[in-house]
Structures are given as structure tokens and as C-alpha cells.
Amino acid sequence: MYERNYYDPIEVASRAEIGILQAERLRQTLERVYAHVPAYRRKFDEAGVKPSDFRTLGDLAKFPFTSKADLRENYPFGLFAVPREKLARIHASSGTTGQPTVVGYTKADIDTWANVIARNLYSCGVRPGMLVHIAFGYGLFTGGLGMHYGAERLGCTVVPVSGGMTKRQVQLILDFKPDVILATPSYLLVILDEFKARGIDPKSTSLKIAVCGAESWTYAMRDEIEQAFGIHAADTYGLSEVIGPGVASECIETKDGLHIWEDHFYPEIIDPVSGEVLPDGEQGELVFTSLTKEGMPVMRYRTRDLSRLLPGTARSMRRMEKVIGRTDDMMIVRGVNVFPTQIEEQILRCSGLSPHYQIELRRDGRLDVVKLLVEARPEATDDSVREGSAQMLMAHIRNSIGIGVEVDVADPGKIERSAGKARRVVDLRSKP
Numbered sequence: 001m002y003e004r005n006y007y008d009p010i011e012v013a014s015r016a017e018i019g020i021l022q023a024e025r026l027r028q029t030l031e032r033v034y035a036h037v038p039a040y041r042r043k044f045d046e047a048g049v050k051p052s053d054f055r056t057l058g059d060l061a062k063f064p065f066t067s068k069a070d071l072r073e074n075y076p077f078g079l080f081a082v083p084r085e086k087l088a089r090i091h092a093s094s095g096t097t098g099q100p101t102v103v104g105y106t107k108a109d110i111d112t113w114a115n116v117i118a119r120n121l122y123s124c125g126v127r128p129g130m131l132v133h134i135a136f137g138y139g140l141f142t143g144g145l146g147m148h149y150g151a152e153r154l155g156c157t158v159v160p161v162s163g164g165m166t167k168r169q170v171q172l173i174l175d176f177k178p179d180v181i182l183a184t185p186s187y188l189l190v191i192l193d194e195f196k197a198r199g200i201d202p203k204s205t206s207l208k209i210a211v212c213g214a215e216s217w218t219y220a221m222r223d224e225i226e227q228a229f230g231i232h233a234a235d236t237y238g239l240s241e242v243i244g245p246g247v248a249s250e251c252i253e254t255k256d257g258l259h260i261w262e263d264h265f266y267p268e269i270i271d272p273v274s275g276e277v278l279p280d281g282e283q284g285e286l287v288f289t290s291l292t293k294e295g296m297p298v299m300r301y302r303t304r305d306l307s308r309l310l311p312g313t314a315r316s317m318r319r320m321e322k323v324i325g326r327t328d329d330m331m332i333v334r335g336v337n338v339f340p341t342q343i344e345e346q347i348l349r350c351s352g353l354s355p356h357y358q359i360e361l362r363r364d365g366r367l368d369v370v371k372l373l374v375e376a377r378p379e380a381t382d383d384s385v386r387e388g389s390a391q392m393l394m395a396h397i398r399n400s401i402g403i404g405v406e407v408d409v410a411d412p413g414k415i416e417r418s419a420g421k422a423r424r425v426v427d428l429r430s431k432p
């Protein structure tokens with residue numbers, strides 16, 4: 001039977017058609033925020049630009065950026081473009097640095113969101129009728145509810161488990177036999193360990209597809225998950241300020257980066273220092289502008305995520321390369337810029353080491369010292385095997401990244417687990 005490989009025809013439209021749609025939607029959004037959001041009007045006025053200065057897509061670069069600081073300054077509801085009572089839902093990000101950032105959705109936004117998630121899941125190989133186990137957190141975090149509405153929209157049977165209670169996750173997978181699981185990659189590893197602890201071969205489950213995201217993870221981590229469960233694992237990307245999950249997704253047929261749903265979110269890559277727009281193919285900070293959001297459109301929102309824009313493959317929409325890391329997670333060790341994902345890649349090259357790790361940063365006099373805590377694989381019980389793994393990891397990191405690190409191989413289960421995003425970096429540098 002013929003099966004089309006896209007959910008919405010726009011995913012495979014011509015670049016010309018996509019460009020025309022983007023320009024028209026951008027023009028409307030600029031006018032809307034200028035008319036309805038005083039904070040944007042002020043920013044545009046200060047920068048000396050008006051919505052009428054936008055004629056072609058390249059003109060967007062004249063408009064000012066929005067950052068997390070703008071959301072904080074306008075906390076809680078100051079960036080909404082509609083009266084509060086027109087909003088159907090509010091979400092917020094956890095705000096590790098204090099105040100949470102608040103986002104609002106109209107009924108139409110919830111509908112758009114369900115649609116982009118349905119598209120996202122479809123591109124990951126999920127089909128109507130499949131049973132979908134959602135282990136992303138429900139609540140103010142956008143992962144659980146965002147995915148939930150989209151999976152329902154696609155016509156799946158949804159099991160809204162949320163994160164945590166790992167024993168129950170495993171029991172529900174055994175009893176309900178889901179085809180698909182949605183979770184952060186680090187939490188999926190926690191679930192994997194629970195299968196192993198119960199003596200159940202993870203390959204024997206009903207699962208066929210994992211859709212993972214909400215944190216950085218490497219291709220090496222994908223291999224680990226795919227081989228352990230015998231499934232496909234696809235990457236999905238998004239952020240609350242832009243909509244939540246559903247901004248970009250891998251296509252299962254190519255798994256070569258994430259197609260951005262460019263008819264709703266206009267991407268740019270900028271130099272994080274100068275703010276200059278970089279050409280496609282160059283690495284820099286991702287910036288998104290809303291094209292269809294009603295409740296809280298964002299203009300040139302700086303994500304702090306580092307990636308690059310690439311041409312479409314499985315779809316005509318452009319791809320973003322798998323996120324390398326966040327600018328705020330970048331460590332500068334003796335002048336070398338290092339991201340946790342680079343370290344993860346090297347850990348997974350060492351057969352005695354598990355993918356559970358944490359990076360501790362300390363200051364020794366004027367120098368930054370990196371200590372890696374990595375768990376041994378349960379089968380690596382022998383001290384000499386562990387010592388050999390530590391030596392191997394130090395050598396890999398020295399040769400490929402160019403920095404010296406200390407490595408501490410811990411017993412399995414010693415490093416903290418999270419039911420959501422893993423905390424990879426523990427920065428102890430400000431402490432004595």
C-alpha cells in the first residue's frame with residue numbers, strides 16, 4: 001500500500017513556496033507585536049525600526065533580538081499579545097537561575113502545537129493507532145502535555161505516564177505493550193537500567209521507536225539506546241519560549257539532523273558574540289522568530305543553543321544540525337572550549353564505561369580543573385578493568401579534545417539520576 005512519508009504537504013513544498021509563506025507571516029507577526037506588545041514596540045522604536053521596514057526575509061536582521069532577560073523583565077504576562085483571558089493555557093520553564101519564564105497559548109496556538117507535534121511524531125515513524133507511552137514530565141514543563149496533544153492529534157492511543165516512578169514505567173511497558181516511548185535520552189537510560197535490574201532483555205519489549213529530546217545527546221548515545229532496546233531513536237527539539245517540543249524533528253528515513261518546521265518558526269544562525277547573521281552551514285547560535293503564534297509571539301529569540309542550518313533532505317524544510325550544546329554549558333578549560341556532548345562521545349568509546357556521567361568543574365589557583373565522574377558498566381567489576389577504562393578515557397579526551405581531565409570511575413548507580421533533564425555539569429568554581 002502506498003504510504004506518504006509526510007504529514008502536511010507543506011513539508012515537501014518548494015523552497016519558493018515556503019519563502020513566500022514565511023515573508024507574509026513574518027510581516028503579519030511584526031505588525032501584530034508592534035501593535036499589541038508595548039515591550040516590543042519600545043524595543044523596535046529604540047532600534048529605529050518599524051514593521052514597514054520589513055520587505056524581504058533578509059530585512060529581519062534589522063530588528064532587535066529577544067532574550068531570556070526580556071522574558072524576565074516582563075514577568076509574568078508582559079509579552080502576551082492578547083488579553084490574558086484569551087489564553088487557553090500557560091506553561092513555564094523551571095528557571096534554574098531564579099524566576100521561571102512564562103509562556104501563553106491561545107486555543108489556536110494549542111491547535112498549531114498539536115499539529116506540529118503530530119507532524120514531528122509522524123516524521124519519527126509514529127503512525128495512527130500506535131500506543132504511545134509518554135514519559136516526559138507533565139505540568140508546567142511543555143514536554144508532557146505538548147507531546148500528549150500531538151500524539152492524540154495523530155490518532156495514537158496515549159498513555160500519559162509522566163516522568164519518574166521508574167519501576168512503574170517498566171511495568172506499564174510490559175503490560176500495555178507500547179510501540180513508542182517519549183522521554184529525555186538520559187531518563188530512557190534509567191528505564192533501560194531498570195529492565196536490566198529486573199533481568200528482562202530490553203530488546204524483548206514491544207517498543208519500536210523512541211522519540212527523545214529536551215537535552216543534548218550525541219549520536220553515540222543514540223547508538224547506545226538503539227542497540228540496547230533494538231529500536232529506532234529519533235531526536236526532537238524545541239523550547240518553551242518558541243512553543244515547546246515540536247520546533248524541529250528528525251525524519252526516521254534519514255536521521256541526519258532535525259527538520260525545522262519553517263512554516264511556523266523562522267530560523268537564523270548568528271555569531272553569539274557579534275550578533276551578526278551567519279550564512280547557512282556555519283556554526284553559531286540558533287535564533288527563532290514566530291510566524292503563527294498568537295498568544296506570545298517571539299521576535300528573533302536567542303536560544304543559546306549552538307547548531308548550524310543545513311539544506312533539507314527528507315523534507316524541503318531546512319535542517320538544524322544536532323545541537324552541540326548551549327552557550328551557557330560551554331566550559332573553557334585552559335583556553336579550549338569544551339561541551340559536555342564532546343565528553344559524552346569519548347566516554348561511549350570506552351567499553352567499560354556507562355553513559356551515566358557528571359562533569360565537575362573546580363578552580364585550582366587560577367586554573368580550571370575538570371573532574372569526570374563516570375559509572376562503570378555493571379559487568380566491569382574488576383578494579384584493573386576500571387583503571388584501564390579511566391586511563392583510556394583520559395587519553396581519548398587528551399587526543400581528541402586537547403585537554404587533561406581527572407577521571408573517577410564510580411560504581412553503577414552512584415551518579416544522580418533525573419526523571420527529566422540530566423544535570424551534566426556541576427560548577428564548583430565560585431565556591432572555595
Ligand code: DLL
Nearest residue numbers: 093143213214215216236237238239240244245323
Ligand atoms: O525542553 C521542550 C522539549 C520537550 C523539547 C520535550 C523536546 C522534547 P525547555 O524546557 O524550555 O523546553 O528547554 C529548552 O532544552 O533551548 C535546548 O537547550 C534543550 N533542548 C531541547 N531539545 C533538545 C534536543 C523543552 N533535541 C532547551 N537536543 C533548549 C539538544 C535540546 N537540546
